Amino acid sequence: MAGAHIVSPDDLTALTALRRLLHQHPETRFDVAATADRVAEELDDAGLEVTMEVGGSGVVGTLRRGTAQRSIGLRADLDALPIDERGDLAHTSQIAGAHHGCGHDGHITMLLGAAQALAQAEDLDGTVQFIFQPAEETGRGAQAMIDDGLLDRFPIDAVFGLHNLPGLPVGHLATRVGTFTAFEDVFTIEIDGSGGHASAPQHTTDPLVAGAEMVLALQTVVSRAVDPADHAVVSVTEFVTDGARNIIPGQVTIRGDSRGYDDRVSSTIRTRMERIAAGVAAAHGARAQIDHRREFAPVVNTEAATHAAVRAAQRTDGMSVDATAGRMGFSEDFAQYLNHRPGCLVVLGNGIEGPHGRSLHHPSYDFNDAAIPFGVGYWCALVRGWLGP
Numbered sequence: 207m208a209g210a211h212i213v214s215p216d217d218l219t220a221l222t223a224l225r226r227l228l229h230q231h232p233e234t235r236f237d238v239a240a241t242a243d244r245v246a247e248e249l250d251d252a253g254l255e256v257t258m259e260v261g262g263s264g265v266v267g268t269l270r271r272g273t274a275q276r277s278i279g280l281r282a283d284l285d286a287l288p289i290d291e292r293g294d295l296a297h298t299s300q301i302a303g304a305h306h307g308c309g310h311d312g313h314i315t316m317l318l319g320a321a322q323a324l325a326q327a328e329d330l331d332g333t334v335q336f337i338f339q340p341a342e343e344t345g346r347g348a349q350a351m352i353d354d355g356l357l358d359r360f361p362i363d364a365v366f367g368l369h370n371l372p373g374l375p376v377g378h379l380a381t382r383v384g385t386f387t388a389f390e391d392v393f394t395i396e397i398d399g400s401g402g403h404a405s406a407p408q409h410t411t412d413p414l415v416a417g418a419e420m421v422l423a424l425q426t427v428v429s430r431a432v433d434p435a436d437h438a439v440v441s442v443t444e445f446v447t448d449g450a451r452n453i454i455p456g457q458v459t460i461r462g463d464s465r466g467y468d469d470r471v472s473s474t475i476r477t478r479m480e481r482i483a484a485g486v487a488a489a490h491g492a493r494a495q496i497d498h499r500r501e502f503a504p505v506v507n508t509e510a511a512t513h514a515a516v517r518a519a520q521r522t523d524g525m526s527v528d529a530t531a532g533r534m535g536f537s538e539d540f541a542q543y544l545n546h547r548p549g550c551l552v553v554l555g556n557g558i559e560g561p562h563g564r565s566l567h568h569p570s571y572d573f574n575d576a577a578i579p580f581g582v583g584y585w586c587a588l589v590r591g592w593l594g595p
């Protein structure tokens with residue numbers, strides 16, 4: 207039986223040391239060369255075929271056993287956040303402007319632990335592709351690997367992802383069939399007026415006043431246009447002008463993002479925002495242009511794959527599982543793989559207390575090493591279920 211005991215005390219000590227080393231040396235975006243090298247070295251030591259530079263700095267480890275055509279893809283993300291870590295842990299980041307504040311150091315470690323354990327297994331029949339992708343945080347890494355032929359070069363029947371989650375007890379896994387994480391759309395509104403002397407506003411077309419009115423009007427998108435039964439949020443996060451203390455600006459840029467779970471909601475938000483931007487600008491004699499872009503698609507877990515994930519969690523020693531969890535408010539570029547293959551994303555408890563219980567992306571967030579055996583155990587149980595006898 208695959209379980210938490212699959213990680214021996216010696217292996218757990220080694221994996222914990224590796225996780226902390228990764229935490230001390232975070233890298234961001236596609237610039238994850240040292241992390242990718244370390245992952246490749248570990249996979250190679252475990253006896254896997256290793257392919258590097260997939261989608262820039264992605265790494266794929268391939269484990270082939272037996273003769274079956276069955277195959278499964280397991281994905282972890284390599285990148286950290288571009289922020290300073292605040293904290294006094296012994297393994298605090300040594301790199302300025304980089305911090306593993308989303309726990310991807312733990313994802314890497316757990317997937318490597320699973321690769322090492324499964325490389326020893328003799329009862330598998332099929333292929334496991336261990337996918338280590340860069341640039342999850344920017345929402346570009348998964349697509350870069352796909353664009354580089356990931357799914358043709360390393361065929362898989364289904365793909366699985368795991369994200370750690372603070373606020374859930376260690377050893378608890380949660381997922382659901384269907385939409386599991388939010389989409390994120392970003393918008394930029396450029397308002398053109400004509401600036402001038404602050405003492406003579408009558409000779410200007412003030413885009414700042416139009417912009418201020420627009421920010422307030424945007425607050426009505428969710429409250430007046432979106433069905434109350436749907437979830438949505440619109441946040442304006444930047445308001446930039448080219449004015450100065452005594453100069454009425456000629457141009458204003460407003461940026462922000464919107465989130466929800468349903469493409470229908472995304473399209474309602476877009477339409478309403480366009481109408482508000484054009485209408486408010488026109489009322490002030492200014493012009494507005496709006497650019498609206500999809501940053502992250504929602505993760506939509508497919509049914510059979512989710513059932514396989516839940517069964518694997520049930521077979522993992524000491525693990526509790528919630529198969530009908532609520533939807534997550536964050537976004538994940540794992541969604542890109544699900545455009546091409548069935549699959550399932552799960553979340554794994556990182557604990558409730560201290561640095562392990564703070565929100566993801568907190569400057570003092572730290573992955574909980576006590577979760578390592580559960581993550582490794584889950585991955586192994588999933589693969590055994592997929593490729594086992």
Ligand SMILES: [Zn+2]
Pocket residue numbers: 308309310342369
């Ligand atoms: Zn993350």
